[in-house]
Amino acid sequence: MHHVENIQLQEVGTAVYTYLGPFADLSPEELKQRFGLLQSPTSAQIPYAPFLNKTLADSLDWVSRGAVNPIKNQGSCGSCWAFSTACNLEGAGFVTTGKLVSVSEQNIVDCDKDDDGCDGGLPSSALTWSAHNGGVASEQAYPYRGEDGSCRRSVEKIIHNKGYQQISKNEDQIAQALQAYGPLSIAVDANGFNGYHGGILQNPSCSKTQLNHAINIVGYGEQNIPYWKIRNSWGTDWGEAGYIRVYRGDCTCGVCSQVVTATGVTISGSPPSPTPPGPTPPGPPCHTCSWFSWCPAGEVCQYHSSYSGCCSSGPSPPSPPGPSPSPPGPSPCNTCEWNSDCPSGQDCYYPSDDATSGCCSSGPPGLGMQKEVTANAADIKISWKDCGGRATITSLVPSTVSLGVDTKIIGSGTNNVQVDSGTFRAQVKAYGWLPIADITGPLGPAKKIVLPLGVGSITVDAIPLPIKVGPTSISFGVDLSAHIPAELISSTAHVTATSSPGEEVLCVDISFGEALLQTIV
Numbered sequence: 001m002h003h004v005e006n007i008q009l010q011e012v013g014t015a016v017y018t019y020l021g022p023f024a025d026l027s028p029e030e031l032k033q034r035f036g037l038l039q040s041p042t043s044a045q046i047p048y049a050p051f052l053n054k055t056l057a058d059s060l061d062w063v064s065r066g067a068v069n070p071i072k073n074q075g076s077c078g079s080c081w082a083f084s085t086a087c088n089l090e091g092a093g094f095v096t097t098g099k100l101v102s103v104s105e106q107n108i109v110d111c112d113k114d115d116d117g118c119d120g121g122l123p124s125s126a127l128t129w130s131a132h133n134g135g136v137a138s139e140q141a142y143p144y145r146g147e148d149g150s151c152r153r154s155v156e157k158i159i160h161n162k163g164y165q166q167i168s169k170n171e172d173q174i175a176q177a178l179q180a181y182g183p184l185s186i187a188v189d190a191n192g193f194n195g196y197h198g199g200i201l202q203n204p205s206c207s208k209t210q211l212n213h214a215i216n217i218v219g220y221g222e223q224n225i226p227y228w229k230i231r232n233s234w235g236t237d238w239g240e241a242g243y244i245r246v247y248r249g250d251c252t253c254g255v256c257s258q259v260v261t262a263t264g265v266t267i268s269g270s271p272p273s274p275t276p277p278g279p280t281p282p283g284p285p286c287h288t289c290s291w292f293s294w295c296p297a298g299e300v301c302q303y304h305s306s307y308s309g310c311c312s313s314g315p316s317p318p319s320p321p322g323p324s325p326s327p328p329g330p331s332p333c334n335t336c337e338w339n340s341d342c343p344s345g346q347d348c349y350y351p352s353d354d355a356t357s358g359c360c361s362s363g364p365p366g367l368g369m370q371k372e373v374t375a376n377a378a379d380i381k382i383s384w385k386d387c388g389g390r391a392t393i394t395s396l397v398p399s400t401v402s403l404g405v406d407t408k409i410i411g412s413g414t415n416n417v418q419v420d421s422g423t424f425r426a427q428v429k430a431y432g433w434l435p436i437a438d439i440t441g442p443l444g445p446a447k448k449i450v451l452p453l454g455v456g457s458i459t460v461d462a463i464p465l466p467i468k469v470g471p472t473s474i475s476f477g478v479d480l481s482a483h484i485p486a487e488l489i490s491s492t493a494h495v496t497a498t499s500s501p502g503e504e505v506l507c508v509d510i511s512f513g514e515a516l517l518q519t520i521v
Contacts, residue, residue, distance in 0.1 A: 187258035
């Protein structure tokens with residue numbers, strides 16, 4: 001499970017990765033089953049869409065416009081390509097007819113013999129098959145089973161297309177195409193997606209060319225960072241209620257490399273889809289959130305599942321639903337290393353990043369205890385310890401910090417060696433082991449650590465050089481949001497300073513929020 005920590009350390013954007021997600025602990029073989037994209041033919045064989053030059057809106061969300069069905073789940077069948085194809089057909093059909101239908105992915109998996117069913121395929125190939133086949137059936141008429149099956153050729157087709165076209169790799173043209181044609185089918189390198197929990201992903205760990213997963217761009221926008229809103233087919237417990245936001249502008253994870261859309265889409269006598277589709281019901285569209293800090297000022301996150309909800313200006317709801325807490329006393333543990341070791345309906349959850357095994361469970365341990373902490377809560381208590389170095393820290397004041405207030409913390413002690421130059425590092429981890437921020441630099445200048453998800457920041461004040469022998473101190477400001485997820489409050493900061501000769505001068509560990517957490521969970 002160290003891969004989650006490694007990916008978090010490489011994150012450049014605001015994305016947060018978690019060990020508690022539904023797929024974070026999949027083995028490489030299990031994760032591969034969640035992919036399914038085959039090698040694409042050369043671009044010369046694919047027809048290109050015309051150049052577009054329309055005025056672009058500042059943001060676009062086809063989900064809120066009613067062009068996207070509820071999130072689906074491909075299961076352990078490598079049928080992402082069929083789900084991406086279906087979403088593209090559904091969205092293009094909505095744009096041309098104003099009607100949203102739910103298309104059968106199973107029809108595509110079973111009957112498209114140019115692709116390989118649960119062993120993979122290509123949206124471009126599937127769109128060619130659909131054009132030659134006379135269309136695709138509805139999900140209601142041909143429901144999804146998540147395994148290869150015999151083709152039921154007699155089922156009536158609900159949606160039809162004449163062909164497909166490829167979109168330029170220029171991301172401005174992709175935005176133009178998204179605005180003109182509706183949700184687009186794309187291919188990405190999704191290695192690392194399994195641990196994604198929320199935020200805008202901009203991570204060099206994924207490749208722009210080693211594409212392995214087909215999904216759909218359904219919108220774009222900007223939240224300090226420009227992003228694409230992307231629909232996945234891994235269910236609503238993953239990511240931002242089934243969606244992921246990816247940095248827009250440098251083809252992160254290959255989002256621009258293989259973009260296609262159906263052409264000439266029409267809809268015929270369609271029964272209703274099995275889940276209520278169509279335009280969003282009356283009321284404002286859902287601004288997906290997992291934590292209060294994802295919402296605009298004056299709004300809070302109203303949860304509709306254990307992992308996500310919608311921003312709303314209404315009253316703060318109760319904490320997100322989760323499994324009931326276990327009764328007092330130890331509960332039996334069915335030990336495991338992979339999800340496949342567990343009974344049906346359960347996954348393998350590890351207690352920490354250095355554990356060699358976990359316990360089978362139907363849900364992440366402690367999930368039902370997730371809460372938002374607000375400015376009305378008690379102060380967050382601080383504990384600390386000197387962890388070595390030539391300087392000795394003997395006091396740290398104050399002993400608490402408050403939400404929504406910039407608090408100055410001062411550590412005092414003595415130093416027995418003069419330091420003229422060196423390096424500084426501060427690492428912040430949630431739970432004491434999940435990295436959320438890491439900053440290094442020369443000793444001396446002030447340094448600001450911006451915490452993810454709008455939680456706040458920690459600013460280490462400038463340290464005058466040289467640091468002389470005798471009394472010494474280090475100070476930093478903690479500026480936290482008034483609304484913070486409880487799991488991020490239980491954090492640690494590991495601060496070290498090393499002289500240019502390589503001698504450790506300072507080491508102090510600071511823990512936040514342990515006493516507070518005991519009162520709110």
